Amino acid sequence: MARKLNLRIWRGDSDSGELKDVQVEVNEGEVVLDVIHRVQATQIGDLAVRWNCKAGKCGSCSMEINGKPRLACMTQVASYPEGETITVTPLRAFPVIKDLVTDVSFNYKKAMEIPAYAPPADLAPGDARMQQVDVERSQEFRKCIECFLCQDVCHVIRDHEENKKSFAGPRFFIRIAELDMHPLDILKNRKKTAQEEHGLGMCNITKCCTEVCPEHIRITDNAIIPMKERVVDIKYDPARWLGSKIRRREGL
Amino acid sequence: MSGVFSPTRAKIKERTLRTDKWWLQPLVTFGVLFSFIIYATFRAFENAYYFTEPLISPFYSPCLSEACVAGSTIAGFTPVSAQVLNFALSPALIILIFPLGFRMTCYYYRKAYYRSFWLSPPACAVAEPHEKYTGETRPPLIFQNAHRWFFYAGLVFNVFLTYDAIISFKNPEGQWGHASVGSLVLLISSTLLWFYSLSCHTCRHTVGGRLKHFSKHPVRYKLWTWVSILNHKHQQFAWYSLAAVAFADIYVREVATGAWTNFYFF
Numbered sequence: 001m002a003r004k005l006n007l008r009i010w011r012g013d014s015d016s017g018e019l020k021d022v023q024v025e026v027n028e029g030e031v032v033l034d035v036i037h038r039v040q041a042t043q044i045g046d047l048a049v050r051w052n053c054k055a056g057k058c059g060s061c062s063m064e065i066n067g068k069p070r071l072a073c074m075t076q077v078a079s080y081p082e083g084e085t086i087t088v089t090p091l092r093a094f095p096v097i098k099d100l101v102t103d104v105s106f107n108y109k110k111a112m113e114i115p116a117y118a119p120p121a122d123l124a125p126g127d128a129r130m131q132q133v134d135v136e137r138s139q140e141f142r143k144c145i146e147c148f149l150c151q152d153v154c155h156v157i158r159d160h161e162e163n164k165k166s167f168a169g170p171r172f173f174i175r176i177a178e179l180d181m182h183p184l185d186i187l188k189n190r191k192k193t194a195q196e197e198h199g200l201g202m203c204n205i206t207k208c209c210t211e212v213c214p215e216h217i218r219i220t221d222n223a224i225i226p227m228k229e230r231v232v233d234i235k236y237d238p239a240r241w242l243g244s245k246i247r248r249r250e251g252l
Numbered sequence: 253m254s255g256v257f258s259p260t261r262a263k264i265k266e267r268t269l270r271t272d273k274w275w276l277q278p279l280v281t282f283g284v285l286f287s288f289i290i291y292a293t294f295r296a297f298e299n300a301y302y303f304t305e306p307l308i309s310p311f312y313s314p315c316l317s318e319a320c321v322a323g324s325t326i327a328g329f330t331p332v333s334a335q336v337l338n339f340a341l342s343p344a345l346i347i348l349i350f351p352l353g354f355r356m357t358c359y360y361y362r363k364a365y366y367r368s369f370w371l372s373p374p375a376c377a378v379a380e381p382h383e384k385y386t387g388e389t390r391p392p393l394i395f396q397n398a399h400r401w402f403f404y405a406g407l408v409f410n411v412f413l414t415y416d417a418i419i420s421f422k423n424p425e426g427q428w429g430h431a432s433v434g435s436l437v438l439l440i441s442s443t444l445l446w447f448y449s450l451s452c453h454t455c456r457h458t459v460g461g462r463l464k465h466f467s468k469h470p471v472r473y474k475l476w477t478w479v480s481i482l483n484h485k486h487q488q489f490a491w492y493s494l495a496a497v498a499f500a501d502i503y504v505r506e507v508a509t510g511a512w513t514n515f516y517f518f
Contacts (some may be wrong), residue, residue: 012263
């Protein structure tokens with residue numbers, strides 16, 4: 001059954017903008033991206049929106065729907081009460097380009113600052129062997145689709161632009177955790193650089209990144225807190241530090 | 253202008269466009285935690301009604317001061333003078349720093365009070381009111397990294413409180429084989445404290461989380477998987493154990509004042 005939906009869409013660029021009210025038809029089973037496309041096709045031809053797979057796997061259609069960071073292609077219109085106006089805005093942690101499209105290049109710059117996977121030098125291609133129990137923690141983090149909703153919701157940069165230079169954000173903390181827990185990665189200073197260069201200590205564990213992750217990665221519990229504990233091992237625990245000097249201990 | 257009002261970001265005047273009751277959870281959390289703080293402070297300074305044979309309040313156990321009432325100490329062990337630095341301290345004040353420190357530095361409670369007390373942020377995608385933010389990178393918040401030391405101390409306290417629960421299966425004359433409502437109250441309280449401690453993120457890290465190769469440590473891997481299951485419920489254990497400890501103290505106090513009678517099942 002088709003019905004009319006009241007939609008408020010933010011329109012503008014980096015200089016100015018406003019919320020524009022439109023009324024659009026919505027059919028049973030449709031998601032917010034469907035109705036945005038209908039608005040684009042029937043009412044606002046130059047409405048800018050980034051999208052690709054429409055299946056929750058490419059991470060392109062990230063936006064804020066009624067103030068919450070979400071994937072538009074995975075947000076059912078029916079999940080909102082009938083008659084409620086749905087407000088759609090661009091991600092508010094990143095510079096806006098036009099309408100619902102933001103410049104997320106901050107994240108790509110941060111990605112380049114994370115040292116890559118570092119296997120032993122004598123490990124020939126094809127010779128890598130790992131047991132499942134050793135890689136399953138890292139595999140959870142590989143589910144990340146880089147939608148950057150966790151980056152958008154993180155108040156460390158969302159509410160403090162000045163922190164962007166010293167804070168990598170939750171998406172890259174799971175990248176660091178993935179590599180630090182990887183059984184064949186031998187780079188030793190990931191914990192130290194996580195704290196001193198990528199701003200792990202800025203995180204105050206309020207778990208918003210976990211709440212918005214469309215892949216349900218337990219970012220805080222499985223990546224950020226374990227990395228904070230690993231940092232404590234090398235920086236704030238004299239007993240562990242002394243133990244590592246007396247005999248080589250795994251994990252340090 | 254910073255944050256969501258920075259010049260390059262979408263020009264939206266509202267701090268948040270959330271339409272749900274995002275303020276409710278931090279408000280409830282604030283109310284409950286603040287009430288507990290007020291009550292615990294009152295009880296810590298009250299220095300009375302914390303022991304009635306065979307029950308002792310968890311706020312005062314282990315009772316280590318010479319000022320502890322007769323029978324409330326563990327085999328008369330009172331290493332702390334009744335006068336510390338010329339102040340007559342309540343026995344609770346000598347020990348409460350450890351369980352308080354454990355909860356203050358707990359990864360779950362940090363989320364709870366950063367959101368509800370410090371509004372940093374009050375809720376997800378709701379702009380916080382602070383101009384600057386440095387997180388846990390400098391004093392005093394850098395001392396959150398001492399959580400594991402409070403965790404170790406908390407385990408010692410759990411042993412004492414479990415001992416108290418076992419002792420409570422005596423009657424007021426000191427004979428074993430009896431059980432009262434007070435016994436159940438202390439048993440539930442100490443059991444929930446064990447669940448809270450063992451579900452802790454530091455515990456998860458200590459038993460195996462710090463390892464790179466689980467396959468080389470099968471026993472620690474197994475322990476890690478068990479603690480990980482508990483860890484999923486850490487938030488619930490944090491609240492249940494807090495409520496249980498508060499109720500255990502209320503129960504002992506009311507029995508000690510004579511307002512309530514400690515009913516014996518047998």
